[in-house]
Amino acid sequence: MTPSLQRTLWISRVTFLEAVRQRFFAFLMVLGAAMVLSSVSFRVFDFGHGELKFIADFGFGGMFLFGSVLSVVMTAQLFFSEIDNKTALTLLAKPLSRSEFLIGKFFGAWAVLGVFVVVLSGLLGGVMWAREQELVAMAEQAGKVPVTFSASGMFQFALLQWLRLGVVITIVLTVSALARTFLFTVVVGSLAVVAGQLQWIAQDAVLKPTGSALYGAFLWLSTRLLPNLQQFNIGDALVLGATGVPGEAVVEVALSGLAYMVAYLFIGTLVFRRREI
Amino acid sequence: MSSAISVRRLTKDFQIGIRGLKLRAVDNLSLEIPRGQVYGLLGPNGCGKSTTLKVVLGLVTATAGEISILGHPSATAEARSRTGFLPEAPYFHKFLSGRELVTYCARLSGVLPSDLTTAVEDALGLAAMTDAADRPIGTYSKGMLQRIGFAQAIVHDPELVILDEPTAGVDPVGSAAIGRMIHAMRDKGKTVVLCSHLLGQVEQVCDRVAIMDRGKLVLEGRVEDVLARRDRHVMTIEAMTPAAREAAEAALAAHGAQVTSVTHPRRSLEDLFRELVTGSRDA
Amino acid sequence: MRRYYASGLALLLVVGAGAFSEISWRSVRPSIPEIGRKELEPTLGQGVLLGILGGLRTVVADLTWIRSYVLWERKDRPGCEALMRTACALDPHSRYFWENTGYAIGFDMAHWEIRRRGGYAKVPAETQQRLFQQYARRGIDVLDEGIGRSKAPAPLLLCAAQLAETKLKDHALSVRYYQQAAESHDAPWFAARICAVIMWEDGRKAEAYRWFRKYWTERMLPKDDGYPDDLRQLRGMETGLRLKPEERIPRPSWER
Incomplete structure (x- = not known):
């Protein structure tokens, strides 16, 4: 292992330890888990979607909502705590490059979100599996075709969610490298998440012919600068197989997520190199 | 042999606000800090001494001027691997123990795994922190925080140690302990740069001092030379009638x-x- | 100079990632039918955004549906229709939403409109008829979209067939829907018989008999008791068509 990689991993390790000890992480994790578990109780409010879909949507919603909040707020907090407490001064005075510092922060935060996604998707998978067993038995008695859920689809969905949150972390780190305050970073990071979730509108428009060259150029630029976060929300199709997703499409989305991460992280390190601490 | 730190015509301006008004923190500063000595950088708050140290360490970019550390351009990995730094009022992750912190910093500073245990124990010993090394940093007193900060700064056996206000907020006993550590470093042939506004302490531990005011150097020289008044003498007499x-x-x-x-x-x-x-x- | 190279590389990476996401978006777009629908445009920013932004679509769809019931009680046609369509758009896999939206628009809303214009006594019969047809058409359009998305479409097909028969008075269209309903995997037992009866009454007697006989022989006869009521209906048709004994369905052992 190269010394540079070792230093990066040490930063990641300490970042991870710091993050998992935060009450904020535990709080959101508990909230997300409670949301997943409570979906079984709330299914009485369902209007015939199929119970598994209702439970899945509750879980996906929890993962999306709390995952997004966690990746924006926690990443910004982890970055600014180092700057405000002057820990960054101590670390960056050592033979540690700013790229190693920022990439280490990224992997530490991403690992924390990995724990979050694994725990919530594991819980959701467990709840759905248990309910599926009951529904299959009931459907067999009634002579109906039961709705089933796909465990491999759940795994793929969890992986895509993790990648989506990774993209969000890189965006927040890039903003942090530029920003002077925690609040500014959280606000801009949150807006970037919303814009990323709605980027598909421009993406869809780009795929259709447009009369105005200026409008076309604007749309093209929007789709190139903003990440498409909506493409990761294919939980329904993956887990419940309502419409099905080709394997190649999942791989393409995953690669797209990785491409965004590399791009934003590169920009983040460029910006951070010029920052005065 | 090159100086420990060589600063030539350093100027640092900070831009303030959107309109980019300039605040000159360091103004055409030139300094040569010789090796193997304890060097005190003095001045009132806001005189530019901390900024100077940050520029030297590559944490802040210079507007103009040249800086080298141990013959290498500052802000390079080579220069920083031979430098230890203790910032003012250091804060470390509270959940780590003192030993974990020093180990973490040793790895970041490039200490090889085979030398790690010895390096960490030596640094803890020199900072008189061996007994408390396994306690979480969150339980440390102010003086202990400074001492563990000192340990992390020297764990990779640097040739140059830069200490920014090492005794700020520390009681006299703790200050004396830090003073002993500084002397121990000098005895090992290291160069120590001490940035402080506690003049009494600087006088006790430093070989040379530089005094800055409003970003400029106003005085530089050996402590004895700058303090001595050759036209006055003091005699201490006992039992005088x-x-x-x-x-x-x-x-x-x-x-x-x-x-x-x-x-x-x-x-x-x-x-x-x-x-x-x-x-x-x-x- | 190095700085410019780095900035250029950064730009290249972002544009490259964007171009790559366009490829992945093309592949994955059909798997997200919930988004990008016209129904959502008027309600963007009214809480529905949350549903589009990620999970929780089902929950938001449910809440939207509950709200639409309030407007249904008040006979608020534009509001009720918008919210019902929104619920369908948020959760297009839910047959329940499509079916009830189709019923509400196709059967109820024309009555609300007539009342709004002064009541049955005041609105001319031709206008009433036009309104019934207009809303039935809209209801069928909603049902058609739901049929395309539902894995068990028979109830939606039956609803469309009823609208075509009773409101549009378009028996040919009604028959097409009934036939599709009868041939779907979740077909109810009565769909084929109703279809045959409508065709018969519409004058397509031989066609009705042929289709119903084939359907009964292939799908109903092998089941349970062979559906004697269907056979009775077929015997009536054979009599009506004056078929010779050898042209008729061979008598099963259980037929009385």
Whole structure:
């Protein structure tokens, strides 16, 4: 292992330890888990979607909502705590490059979100599996075709969610490298998440012919600068197989997520190199 | 041999606000810090000494000027691997133990895994932190935080140690302990740069001092040279009677000398405090 | 100079990632039918955004549906229709939403409109008829979209067939829907018989008999008791068509 990689991993390790000890992480994790578990109780409010879909949507919603909040707020907090407490001064005075510092922060935060996604998707998978067993038995008695859920689809969905949150972390780190305050970073990071979730509108428009060259150029630029976060929300199709997703499409989305991460992280390190601490 | 730190015509401007108004923190500063000495950088708050150190360490970019550390351009990995730094009022992750922190910093500083244990134990020993090394940093007192900060700064056996206000907020006993650590570093042939506005302490531990004011260097030299008044002398006399005093004054007058003041010598309050609480340690 | 190279590389990476996401978006777009629908445009920013932004679509769809019931009680046609369509758009896999939206628009809303214009006594019969047809058409359009998305479409097909028969008075269209309903995997037992009866009454007697006979022989006869009521209906048709004994369905052992 190269010394540079070792230093990066040490930063990641300490970042991870710091993050998992935060009450904020535990709080959101508990909230997300409670949301997943409570979906079984709330299914009485369902209007015939199929119970598994209702439970899945509750879980996906929890993962999306709390995952997004966690990746924006926690990443910004982890970055600014180092700057405000002057820990960054101590670390960056050592033979540690700013790229190693920022990439280490990224992997530490991403690992924390990995724990979050694994725990919530594991819980959701467990709840759905248990309910599926009951529904299959009931459907067999009634002579109906039961709705089933796909465990491999759940795994793929969890992986895509993790990648989506990774993209969000890189965006927040890039903003942090530029920003002077925690609040500014959280606000801009949150807006970037919303814009990323709605980027598909421009993406869809780009795929259709447009009369105005200026409008076309604007749309093209929007789709190139903003990440498409909506493409990761294919939980329904993956887990419940309502419409099905080709394997190649999942791989393409995953690669797209990785491409965004590399791009934003590169920009983040460029910006951070010029920052005065 | 090159200087430990060489600063030539350093200027640092900070831009303020959107309109980019400039605030000059360091103004055309030139300094040569020789190796193997304890060097004090003094000045009031806001005089530019911390900014100078940050520029030297590559944490802030210079507007103009050249800086080298141990013959290497500053802000390079080579220069920083031979430098240790303790920032003012350091904060470390509270959940780590002292030993974990020093190990973490050792790895970041490039200490090889085979040398890690020895390096960490030596640094903890020099900082007198071995006994408390396994406690979480969150339980440390202010003095212990400074000492563990000192340990992390020296764990990779740097040739140059930069300490920014190492005794700020530390009681006199803790200050004395840090002073001993500084002397120990000098005895090992290391260069120590001390940035402080506690003049008494600087006077005690430093070989050379530089005084800055409003971003400029106003005085630089050996401590003895800058403090000594060659036209004045102090004699300490025991059991002096009025008659003895008159005789002494007459004898001095015969040689053209004149006694201008006679007072009783005083101990400093710090000396008294240290004498009274000697042996107590903040643990 | 190095700085410019780095900035250029950063730009290249972002544009490259964007171009790559366009490829992945094309592949994955059909798997997200919930988004990008016209129904959502008027309600963007009214809480529905949350549903589009990620999970929780089902929950938001449910809340939207509950709200639409309030407007249904008040006979608020534009509001009720918008919210019902929104619920369908948020959760297009839910047959329940499509079916009830189709019923509400196709059967109820024309009545609300007539009342709004002064009541049955005041609105001319031709206008009433036009309104019934207009809303039935809209209801069928909603149902058609739901049929395309539902894995068990028979109830939606039956609803469309009823609208076509009773409101549009378009028996040919009604028959097409009934036939599709009868041939779907979740077909109810009565769909084929109703279809045959409508065709018969519409004058397509031979066609009705042929289709119903084939359907009964292939799908109903092998089941349970062979559906004697269907056979009775077929015997009536054979009599009506004056078929010779050898042209009729061979008598099963259980037929009385």
